[in-house]
Amino acid sequence: MGLIILLVVGGILGWLASIVMRTDGQQGIFLNIVVGIVGALLGGFLLAPLIGGGSITQGISAGSLIVSFLGALILLAIVNLVRRGSVR
Numbered sequence: 123m124g125l126i127i128l129l130v131v132g133g134i135l136g137w138l139a140s141i142v143m144r145t146d147g148q149q150g151i152f153l154n155i156v157v158g159i160v161g162a163l164l165g166g167f168l169l170a171p172l173i174g175g176g177s178i179t180q181g182i183s184a185g186s187l188i189v190s191f192l193g194a195l196i197l198l199a200i201v202n203l204v205r206r207g208s209v210r
Contacts, residue, residue: 131182132158132190139194143202157194162186165193 133151136158140146149157169175169192175185 127182128159129155131187132162134158135187135191135194136161139191139198142195143198145198145202157197158190161194161197162190163193164197165189165191168196169193 133155136149136154136156137146139157139161140149140154166189169189173189175183175189
């Protein structure tokens, strides 16, 4: 049951991050889930020690959703920087 919740929340966070970064038209559901989960891990490693909270892989709370969302934004910014040469 935890894996299904992780996939759904990761997909939603990846989708919201792709809307903010304007890459929604280029991604499908699978990439939104991947961006959400990898962004959650990235946010858990980079941002959680700085601003507190954890990632959605450790449990779902308001702090973990914010950290995971910010991690997904950072991941999409890095991908845009590598792909296009600009963050957008």
